[in-house]
Amino acid sequence: MKTSSEDTADLELLTHGVLEIEGLLVEASNATLRAVIEHDGRTARCVYKPVKGEKPLWDFPTGTLAGREVAAFEVARAFGVPLVPPTILRDGPMGQGACQLWIEEDGEPLVGFVPAAEVPEGWHAVAAARGPDGEAYHLAHSGDPAVAMLAALDVVLNNADRKGAHVLHDGGGGVFGVDHGLSFHTEPKLRTVLWGWAGEPLTPEVTEAVERFTTADPEGFARYLTDEETAATFARAAKLLADGRFPELPADRAALPWPPI
Template identity: 50%
Template sequence: MPPSERIPALSTPQAEAPDADPVASAALAADPERALALLRGGELQIHGQLTEASNGVFYCTVSDGAEQAVAVYKPVRGERPLWDFPDGTLAGREVAAYLVAAATGWGLVPPTVLRDGPLGEGMCQIWVESDPDAQLLALQDAQEPAEGWRAIGRADVGGGRTALLVHAEDPRLRRLAVLDAVINNADRKGGHLLPAVDGRLYGIDHGVTFAVPGKLRTLLWGWAGEPLDQEAVAALTGLADRLKGPLAEELAPLLTAAEIDALRERVAELLASGLHPVPSGDWPAVPWPPI
């Protein structure tokens, strides 16, 4: 059932949506302790719905009286049923992705919590405004990627022409490629990459993650089959240790026991192989549409 049929019209008029300050949103996203306290304890006010999203996604402010920030809120009741993920679990998977990302030390997902809101329980995340001058993806009229870029594949550009789809050879993207392999991300599109004005990179929209079967589908295949760098090995080693203790306890209300076991196995397999994964052939390797 579409979100518009599952979510009633808001009962009171909403104030004009505030613009997110790119500097302020980047600073708050980079301060998890402060951001999480605000997300958990602040009053959540909806200002509008993001109509292009396939699920119910709302642009909000969260305020505790002393501080206010822009946030995104995805209530469980606005989730579209999926054939390969249990109903009502996407918000929890988004929070689980934040917890795992935080455990790597890379800070690749904006601070995210599961909380009650105007439309019931849902995921609430600090809104990060993307730097419009950052370029992470491109189309090139070439057979091989230009220097500083990694090839993903060829894309139809119309008129019977194709171009080489590439992503930047960027250490931030390489970290995110590792994280996506860990959380088994089935939908890493270009629009889910947020380069902030402070130079940090964030990934968003992690509702279709942590499935037990392999479902990795991403634009970040540029390092496929190559050795993991020392930074990735260190992060994965630390993550493996954390999954033996408190992190697993934090994930238990959000994922099934089988999904947590599969998470541990993916980390162990990455460490054992020492390589970035390659497309399996059992699942479309690149999401559609890719951007």
């Protein structure tokens, strides 16, 4: 887990560093660029998502996705758990956009399609699938407690697009979620691959983190949201605590993003 001083240093780098674009991440729906960032003798990689590269959506206001990325980081900070890489809103080569520290993946994926008879011990099967020759598979994810914490964060964020590729494992054993632009809607939108704990009691660690959030100063994230979105975020956290359980899959709308991975 990062210390507060490391978190501060990362934010200092993202805020004041000079960006040099390396290239475009072509699989992303909106303009997403990887860049090198340098400041005060330190160099790292980051993801830069300019507002002007956001595609219009019918259900999210145009030009708000970058701010939602930052708000998700601030909510994770209020959880007291490093679940979202340091993220800020700043000017860059293509104008204002979200700038997030790059997470170098290390180790086996935490979400994936696995043969139905070979789901790893401790993993949770979420949905059944078939391979090209009709062989049985499961969409499944790790039972790592940090993944459970990320699943709870998604409930509070109302994350509408938690794909498997958005769950990253770094070299230090940390688990991070990325790509939170489609979050904080006031209507129920939760679409995630992390349904493995559906209906199960919250762990003590998750309960503590969500409680910590409910008493946090909203200034860090509310500036990027409407008053209604901020109120809805606190309401979702309060309901999660009152229920004491992870939510069940919804019956009236899609529960999984597409594609899931």
